[in-house]
Amino acid sequence: MIRANDPKRKSWVEIPENSDFPIQNLPFGVFKTNFFEPRVGVAIGDKILDLYSLAILGYLKNQPFELDAYLAPSLNNLMSYGKTAVRELRNHISDLLEVSNDELQSQEIHINQVFFDQKDVEMLMPVEVGDYTDFYSSRDHATNVGTMFRDPNNALLPNWLHIPVGYHGRSSSIVVSGTPVKRPKGQTKPNEDEPPVFGPSRLLDFELEMAFVTFDGKPLGSTISTDEAEDFIFGMVLFNDWSARDIQKWEYVPLGPFLAKNFASSISPWIVTLDALEPFKIPGPKQDPQVLPYLEYKGNHHYDINLEVYIQPDGGNDNKVCSSNYKYMYWNMAQQLAHHTVNGCNIRCGDMMASGTISGPDKSSYGSMLELSWRGTQPIKLDDGSERKFIQDNDTVTMKGFAEKDGVKIGFGEVRSKLLPAD
Amino acid sequence: MIRANDPKRKSWVEIPENSDFPIQNLPFGVFKTNFFEPRVGVAIGDKILDLYSLAILGYLKNQPFELDAYLAPSLNNLMSYGKTAVRELRNHISDLLEVSNDELQSQEIHINQVFFDQKDVEMLMPVEVGDYTDFYSSRDHATNVGTMFRDPNNALLPNWLHIPVGYHGRSSSIVVSGTPVKRPKGQTKPNEDEPPVFGPSRLLDFELEMAFVTFDGKPLGSTISTDEAEDFIFGMVLFNDWSARDIQKWEYVPLGPFLAKNFASSISPWIVTLDALEPFKIPGPKQDPQVLPYLEYKGNHHYDINLEVYIQPDGGNDNKVCSSNYKYMYWNMAQQLAHHTVNGCNIRCGDMMASGTISGPDKSSYGSMLELSWRGTQPIKLDDGSERKFIQDNDTVTMKGFAEKDGVKIGFGEVRSKLLPAD
Numbered sequence: 001m002i003r004a005n006d007p008k009r010k011s012w013v014e015i016p017e018n019s020d021f022p023i024q025n026l027p028f029g030v031f032k033t034n035f036f037e038p039r040v041g042v043a044i045g046d047k048i049l050d051l052y053s054l055a056i057l058g059y060l061k062n063q064p065f066e067l068d069a070y071l072a073p074s075l076n077n078l079m080s081y082g083k084t085a086v087r088e089l090r091n092h093i094s095d096l097l098e099v100s101n102d103e104l105q106s107q108e109i110h111i112n113q114v115f116f117d118q119k120d121v122e123m124l125m126p127v128e129v130g131d132y133t134d135f136y137s138s139r140d141h142a143t144n145v146g147t148m149f150r151d152p153n154n155a156l157l158p159n160w161l162h163i164p165v166g167y168h169g170r171s172s173s174i175v176v177s178g179t180p181v182k183r184p185k186g187q188t189k190p191n192e193d194e195p196p197v198f199g200p201s202r203l204l205d206f207e208l209e210m211a212f213v214t215f216d217g218k219p220l221g222s223t224i225s226t227d228e229a230e231d232f233i234f235g236m237v238l239f240n241d242w243s244a245r246d247i248q249k250w251e252y253v254p255l256g257p258f259l260a261k262n263f264a265s266s267i268s269p270w271i272v273t274l275d276a277l278e279p280f281k282i283p284g285p286k287q288d289p290q291v292l293p294y295l296e297y298k299g300n301h302h303y304d305i306n307l308e309v310y311i312q313p314d315g316g317n318d319n320k321v322c323s324s325n326y327k328y329m330y331w332n333m334a335q336q337l338a339h340h341t342v343n344g345c346n347i348r349c350g351d352m353m354a355s356g357t358i359s360g361p362d363k364s365s366y367g368s369m370l371e372l373s374w375r376g377t378q379p380i381k382l383d384d385g386s387e388r389k390f391i392q393d394n395d396t397v398t399m400k401g402f403a404e405k406d407g408v409k410i411g412f413g414e415v416r417s418k419l420l421p422a423d
Numbered sequence: 424m425i426r427a428n429d430p431k432r433k434s435w436v437e438i439p440e441n442s443d444f445p446i447q448n449l450p451f452g453v454f455k456t457n458f459f460e461p462r463v464g465v466a467i468g469d470k471i472l473d474l475y476s477l478a479i480l481g482y483l484k485n486q487p488f489e490l491d492a493y494l495a496p497s498l499n500n501l502m503s504y505g506k507t508a509v510r511e512l513r514n515h516i517s518d519l520l521e522v523s524n525d526e527l528q529s530q531e532i533h534i535n536q537v538f539f540d541q542k543d544v545e546m547l548m549p550v551e552v553g554d555y556t557d558f559y560s561s562r563d564h565a566t567n568v569g570t571m572f573r574d575p576n577n578a579l580l581p582n583w584l585h586i587p588v589g590y591h592g593r594s595s596s597i598v599v600s601g602t603p604v605k606r607p608k609g610q611t612k613p614n615e616d617e618p619p620v621f622g623p624s625r626l627l628d629f630e631l632e633m634a635f636v637t638f639d640g641k642p643l644g645s646t647i648s649t650d651e652a653e654d655f656i657f658g659m660v661l662f663n664d665w666s667a668r669d670i671q672k673w674e675y676v677p678l679g680p681f682l683a684k685n686f687a688s689s690i691s692p693w694i695v696t697l698d699a700l701e702p703f704k705i706p707g708p709k710q711d712p713q714v715l716p717y718l719e720y721k722g723n724h725h726y727d728i729n730l731e732v733y734i735q736p737d738g739g740n741d742n743k744v745c746s747s748n749y750k751y752m753y754w755n756m757a758q759q760l761a762h763h764t765v766n767g768c769n770i771r772c773g774d775m776m777a778s779g780t781i782s783g784p785d786k787s788s789y790g791s792m793l794e795l796s797w798r799g800t801q802p803i804k805l806d807d808g809s810e811r812k813f814i815q816d817n818d819t820v821t822m823k824g825f826a827e828k829d830g831v832k833i834g835f836g837e838v839r840s841k842l843l844p845a846d
Contacts, residue, residue: 130594130595131593131594131595136678157676157677158612159612159619159673159674159676162610162618162619163610163619163673163674165674165677165678165681166678166681167590167591167678167679167681168590168591168592168593168681168685169591170554170591170768171553171554171594172553172554172643172768172769172770172771172774173643173767173768173769175643182644182767184766184767185765185766185767186765186766187585187586187715189581189582195585195712196582196585196586196715197715198715198716198717220595220596220598220686220687221605221686221846244766247766250582250586251582251586251588252677252678252679253580253582253677254580254588254675254676254679255559255588255589255590255675255679255680256590256675256677256678256679256680257678257679258588258589258590258591259762259763259765259766259768262591262766262768263643263644263766263767263768264643264767289618292610292619292620292621293621294621339682340682342608342609342682343607343608343609343667343670343682343685343686344596344605344607344608344686344687345593345595345596345682345685345686346595346596347595348595351595423644
């Protein structure tokens, strides 16, 4: 067992009941205040442990990291040291925060220097994203889309059960939770027999996804096997893949989605390490037909992570509209990464790979408005009496996620974004 | 007229006849030798002018650039100063190299310090690419592909004449001329009625493209109009968008090409500025149906640039297999960039946007083996008696490009890459 994951560990830092960030989590993020430049922090309860101050005060002496790994506008420097170094850093921080350890606990002045209240700081984009890839790995989602737009009896395309289908997306427009998103304008073709028109998207949707962030990979021309894949994965975030369905419909044949997606994707600010998620591994679905050998895998590589989506109308309450789970993925991260590199494509430190919309088998677990409202034919009722087919201007969409077992809850915090009207 | 473009200018640096790099060109690149770190250079004749040494010696005193703009592993720092600054730098370098200017010309010791022979240095990737986008903007290419794979009477898809169709590609695997490329392995489905198989691609192709490199754009949520677009474009390179046709065929529905493309794309090392190409602007094709207002443009935004592709069998000669021209683009760069940002998508310094395969109306101008050999049905004969349907192991593919007018030739050098066998 990874030392920091021990469910028996308690921290001397007060952890509010039901917190996403007990001592077993220790996710990494980047934060700033009005008084200093961006730096790396670790979440614990309602606090942030400032790794730069911790290092300056001598508590990270045996770590291989230079100071610029902690004092940086992204986690990329820190991640460049690789999986083993980051794992040991997390273990060491867990030791420092553990109730029987007096080293930091006994130094009141230092404690005042190294902890910040999460509510007092601004969380930034945790990584400088190199390439961003989006997969399409939930069978229920692919089936729902296929049923709606193609043929219910032949909903999955012929390649879907053989390939973890994916495509490249836009890195520049990935933003952190709290950043408002503007409704995009674009070309659509509402009427089959009339020319396309230009204007704000009328079918604006969220997509409930999770994404993983990679360490530096191998040189161009090399492959990463399913056995090796998790050595190259740092951790995960919640990912809202905003989608303009009407733009997508008109533009996506034959080269895939483009402007329908690249106006914004929103992520949660804390990267929960794959190490912290280790206890939540579960078996995946039986894959039939048998996959090709490079996609076979040993052991469990699926994860049991509860996911929720809320819509808050302007001035109203959060309404839960979806309860899904990352375990509904057909293709796991090890298969996605093995597939992505099987042709020799190289991955770099800070690449982001999203799951695709995570829908489960029940209607309440569908991960997009497209599916929840079944293409707008079955609007969702909110508690203020209003209805939603898609997302309206000034709605706030929030996604939450957490894994829970043996009395330990590993949470992701949230990705929360308000949709502003088009200009 | 931009001062550096004056066709009457002569340089005191000897320019070999038919050189790609007369004083009117002055493209930017990054080079290194065994004796020093990567730095920025400008090509002139067979020489490279080392901008870092030039700055150290005081010849760039009135420029706004810090030294790390010249001593850097990419042009990104230099480009971050924006269009006006880079334009003035090029004008200033042109002045220094102009035959009537004695400032540098008279300093023999300095001349020995600031010039290198191109054959003695290694050219590196000129930019750190942020996001890479590939368009699909040659009508003849789209028509050829549609004719082969769909319906000759309905070759263009319904959106093609309304949208500069594009998709996101992979930045990490863009490599500079001279870097060998390995034949990728992947899933293909050679027989309709049998399961997919895994192995080296058997239909490996080049795509003749050009790409432009951007300056920093506007914030997320803003748009760049066709009128503004060229202010955000630094320059252009030759671009070989290697493609595995058999992998592409099986994977690309519904989200577009992925592993068929992202194993490698190759570019020429010199970025020819859009300024240097200004004299080669020509009118584009009449666009019918009328495009939507955000895609309308004033003035000429197409460019007359001759393009050539050569195949060299292992140990053999270069065989010219294609003579095309960038003027065959239906959608120009201003339209591409306006479309890309019309939904608020942000562009950053160092983004790269490729044209898509540039085919002309004649068979000799088709920009891919897929079209040249018409899907393998009409193999191309090489001078050693061998035939090519697609690219064979150990073939070297070279692309060249140049614009020519009023006795001035603005060349791109070449992108030259050998295809190595799969592992």
